[in-house]
Amino acid sequence: MDCKTAKSLIILGLYGELDEGEKRDLEEHLRRCSACAAELAETKKVFSLLEENKPAVLPEVDWEKSWDKIRGGIDRRPAKNEQSIFPRWKWAFAGASLALVLGAGIFIGKYGFAPAPKPAIVSIPASSGPTSVQQAFAGYLEDVKPILLDYAHYTPGEKNGRRITVDENILRGLVFQNILLKRKLAEKDPVAAELLDDLDLVLKEITNRGTQDPQSPAGIKDLIVQRDVLFKLEIMKKL
Amino acid sequence: MEEQACIRLAREGDTEAFRALFEGHRERVFSLAYHYLKNQADAEDVMQETFIKAYHGLPGYKPDKGLNFSSWLNRICVNASIDALRKWRKKDIQSLENEEVSKLSAPSHSSNPETSARNREIREKVDQALNKLSPKQRMIFTMRHYQEYSIREIAEYMDATEGSIKKHLFRAVETLKRRLRRFVMEDGYGL
Numbered sequence: 001m002d003c004k005t006a007k008s009l010i011i012l013g014l015y016g017e018l019d020e021g022e023k024r025d026l027e028e029h030l031r032r033c034s035a036c037a038a039e040l041a042e043t044k045k046v047f048s049l050l051e052e053n054k055p056a057v058l059p060e061v062d063w064e065k066s067w068d069k070i071r072g073g074i075d076r077r078p079a080k081n082e083q084s085i086f087p088r089w090k091w092a093f094a095g096a097s098l099a100l101v102l103g104a105g106i107f108i109g110k111y112g113f114a115p116a117p118k119p120a121i122v123s124i125p126a127s128s129g130p131t132s133v134q135q136a137f138a139g140y141l142e143d144v145k146p147i148l149l150d151y152a153h154y155t156p157g158e159k160n161g162r163r164i165t166v167d168e169n170i171l172r173g174l175v176f177q178n179i180l181l182k183r184k185l186a187e188k189d190p191v192a193a194e195l196l197d198d199l200d201l202v203l204k205e206i207t208n209r210g211t212q213d214p215q216s217p218a219g220i221k222d223l224i225v226q227r228d229v230l231f232k233l234e235i236m237k238k239l
Numbered sequence: 240m241e242e243q244a245c246i247r248l249a250r251e252g253d254t255e256a257f258r259a260l261f262e263g264h265r266e267r268v269f270s271l272a273y274h275y276l277k278n279q280a281d282a283e284d285v286m287q288e289t290f291i292k293a294y295h296g297l298p299g300y301k302p303d304k305g306l307n308f309s310s311w312l313n314r315i316c317v318n319a320s321i322d323a324l325r326k327w328r329k330k331d332i333q334s335l336e337n338e339e340v341s342k343l344s345a346p347s348h349s350s351n352p353e354t355s356a357r358n359r360e361i362r363e364k365v366d367q368a369l370n371k372l373s374p375k376q377r378m379i380f381t382m383r384h385y386q387e388y389s390i391r392e393i394a395e396y397m398d399a400t401e402g403s404i405k406k407h408l409f410r411a412v413e414t415l416k417r418r419l420r421r422f423v424m425e426d427g428y429g430l
Contacts, residue, residue: 001311006408008409011408011409011412011413012408015383015408016383017389017405042416042420045423046412046416047384049365050365050384050419051424052358052362053272053362053365053366054385055277055385056267058270058273059284061269063262067261069260072292073288073291073297074254074291074294094350122306129375139318218322218326219322226329
């Protein structure tokens with residue numbers, strides 16, 4: 001047995017997590033290796049120090065009060081486990097609209113401006129001027145805002161009973177549009193680019209965490225609050 | 240009433256049956272959250288959140304998949320506690336913990352002010368060291384060291400392999416040793 005293995009077995013051994021064979025091998029190693037024997041002694045000392053930090057008794061809890069709160073939490077939640085502030089049909093409608101806009105963008109980019117040097121993939125043409133980019137940006141903010149509001153209005157009391165559902169295709173579409181807008185705006189409008197960065201972070205966090213994770217909404221809400229995304233968005237809309 | 244019957248009734252919306260489940264498991268769930276968060280108010284919040292989640296999650300709970308009700312509750316509590324700690328750390332966890340330090344540990348039986356001061360210092364040092372662990376490592380360490388759950392049980396609650404739990408536990412203890420080594424030697428725990 002090498003010292004590295006012995007070190008990890010020492011800790012597991014102190015927790016009584018070794019089988020007979022491992023225990024025997026470790027004891028044999030400790031007899032021969034003074035460094036590991038010292039390691040064992042040191043770990044024991046640290047363990048006794050940690051032991052002093054162990055709460056001896058648990059504080060008293062008012063269980064009736066706790067139950068009342070749980071009861072309140074149970075009652076507040078809808079029986080159906082899935083309900084969104086922004087109803088599903090609206091998402092479906094938003095998804096369909098977005099698909100239509102993207103489709104139109106592809107069509108116009110491909111055929112409407114031929115022979116263009118680079119066909120645009122989405123509704124932000126490569127040759128678009130500042131006004132059209134700004135319009136696209138304003139539209140983008142309008143699209144992303146309901147999602148942010150859905151998470152920002154999430155309260156701990158509503159947790160678990162209500163899932164916020166966002167169509168993955170919409171999310172992907174928004175992330176993609178974000179990339180394109182950032183390319184257009186990065187140099188000319190650093191404030192807008194910063195907001196796009198924040199939105200990118202939030203959207204990717206929603207995508208990564210998955211909308212099915214019951215822990216997800218609180219984390220996303222924290223991120224939105226932490227970065228002041230809604231405030232920045234409102235300011236940006238007024239500019 | 241038998242636990243399985245309570246689960247069945249609670250799943251159908253019987254809150255009294257769920258209350259029986261709450262009464263049977265509340266101390267353990269609170270203890271887990273409290274040992275981890277070291278703050279009564281937050282531990283109570285996590286405990287309540289755990290039961291609310293459990294109530295609404297009951298339709299999806301499948302005891303035949305090998306996870307008994309107690310383990311399932313622990314799993315919910317572990318996730319809620321880790322989430323709570325993450326939120327804390329975004330704020331100023333240190334100030335919160337320092338407030339609680341005096342309430343946490345075994346009450347000092349010594350009337351000697353020097354010993355009390357020393358005990359307080361030890362607790363502060365240990366708390367500072369625990370704060371250096373990631374939320375996950377801290378949970379694994381708390382469950383194994385203070386709650387005395389086995390590696391197998393922790394793996395079950397954290398939905399991880401035993402090997403991964405061992406690795407995290409090893410890293411957690413190594414971090415604590417590194418943070419406390421100097422203090423151990425200075426404070427007469429010398430090797």
